Amino acid sequence: LLQGSSICRALVTPRIWHTRRTMFGAAVAAYSAFGRKTAGHGASNPGPGAQHPNVDSTAPSGAILYYSAQWSHPPSAWKAAVCAHFDGPGTPSGTPLDFRSFDPEVPGSLGDLTEIHYALVYGAPHGLLASLPNLKVTLSVASGIDHVLNDPTYPHGAIPVLRMVDQNQMAMMGEYAVWAVLDHHRAMGVYRQQQRDHVYNRVTTSYTPTVSILVLGLGYMGTEIATKLATFGFDVRGWSRSHKDVANVACHAGQAALFDAAAVGCHYVINALPLTPETTAVLNDRLFRKLYRGACVINMGRGGHVVTRDLLTCLSNGQLSHAYLDVFDDEPLPKDHPIWDHPQVTVTPHIAGELLPASCAVSVAANIRKYSASAMAAVEPGVS
Numbered sequence: 001l002l003q004g005s006s007i008c009r010a011l012v013t014p015r016i017w018h019t020r021r022t023m024f025g026a027a028v029a030a031y032s033a034f035g036r037k038t039a040g041h042g043a044s045n046p047g048p049g050a051q052h053p054n055v056d057s058t059a060p061s062g063a064i065l066y067y068s069a070q071w072s073h074p075p076s077a078w079k080a081a082v083c084a085h086f087d088g089p090g091t092p093s094g095t096p097l098d099f100r101s102f103d104p105e106v107p108g109s110l111g112d113l114t115e116i117h118y119a120l121v122y123g124a125p126h127g128l129l130a131s132l133p134n135l136k137v138t139l140s141v142a143s144g145i146d147h148v149l150n151d152p153t154y155p156h157g158a159i160p161v162l163r164m165v166d167q168n169q170m171a172m173m174g175e176y177a178v179w180a181v182l183d184h185h186r187a188m189g190v191y192r193q194q195q196r197d198h199v200y201n202r203v204t205t206s207y208t209p210t211v212s213i214l215v216l217g218l219g220y221m222g223t224e225i226a227t228k229l230a231t232f233g234f235d236v237r238g239w240s241r242s243h244k245d246v247a248n249v250a251c252h253a254g255q256a257a258l259f260d261a262a263a264v265g266c267h268y269v270i271n272a273l274p275l276t277p278e279t280t281a282v283l284n285d286r287l288f289r290k291l292y293r294g295a296c297v298i299n300m301g302r303g304g305h306v307v308t309r310d311l312l313t314c315l316s317n318g319q320l321s322h323a324y325l326d327v328f329d330d331e332p333l334p335k336d337h338p339i340w341d342h343p344q345v346t347v348t349p350h351i352a353g354e355l356l357p358a359s360c361a362v363s364v365a366a367n368i369r370k371y372s373a374s375a376m377a378a379v380e381p382g383v384s
Contacts, residue, residue, distance in 0.1 A: 062117025
């Protein structure tokens with residue numbers, strides 16, 4: 001009974017936290033424009049093809065451009081999910097949503113560029129967004145916005161770029177972190193090899209409360225990760241550029257605190273930071289040497305956070321015992337990359353937190369409405 005109770009708490013508690021977050025997710029399940037929160041909708045999504053209970057009476061002004069260089073979900077899935085939040089075929093008004101997919105192989109696939117007011121993109125070719133004269137807002141099909149910020153032609157400062165903050169993705173990121181930590185903590189890699197070798201030996205496991213985990217970044221993703229891990233009884237620390245308060249997590253802030261306190265003696269470091277000039281190459285030799293000898297690195301941020309040379313050196317000399325890498329500078333990871341065959345590295349193809357159209361459409365629709373309403377207010381003074 002006691003064992004069953006512990007298992008239930010471990011499995012249910014993170015989900016209870018997630019449910020509580022969802023209940024007041026009206027302000028959370030949206031995007032953040034360069035770190036600022038914007039309003040969203042916390043109601044559940046009935047899925048593609050069904051009208052959302054918060055559906056607007058009219059489709060937004062202007063067309064929506066969709067393009068993604070990476071994700072597996074087809075444009076039709078995104079269109080169906082977003083349309084479910086507005087009037088469209090099968091609804092009282094029958095007004096279809098003008099949702100256009102960009103195909104770089106088909107000239108003129110977007111039609112009249114002046115009609116496009118919203119862009120829902122990941123990795124758009126440089127120059128595409130700058131070619132839209134009436135663009136109001138760019139919505140990232142990712143939690144990061146570096147793929148837009150790196151476009152030198154983008155009208156930075158004039159057109160807002162909003163990052164994706166999705167409740168389902170947040171939950172998945174937490175799940176990935178828990179999986180990676182427990183996989184290493186319970187020596188599952190050793191047991192997998194023993195099975196291949198037909199060896200039946202036990203491996204000593206560290207006492208969980210004495211195992212320290214540092215989470216870099218305490219935004220939406222980092223907070224979800226730190227909170228989930230704390231429910232298992234780990235000694236969880238968090239670091240961010242500015243001070244944050246997270247229950248059951250020892251929070252540190254500022255560059256000095258990272259090296260002088262937060263990282264010192266940690267058994268795990270989990271990166272959930274956005275990629276910025278200040279955070280580029282944060283997973284480097286200096287940080288690794290502050291960790292407990294034989295520590296484990298889990299990178300869920302961006303490939304640019306890791307100094308690969310330093311990582312490989314520290315794996316070779318024993319300062320690090322293993323690395324779980326979900327993101328890379330070049331994706332897909334080139335077939336001849338040395339990371340593939342490294343015995344102390346686990347590679348996953350950028351799947352820590354997937355973006356599912358049915359879930360993400362909640363915040364996509366909320367922000368399209370917001371910027372559509374802003375445009376109407378500017379045209380019609382006095383309209384709230």
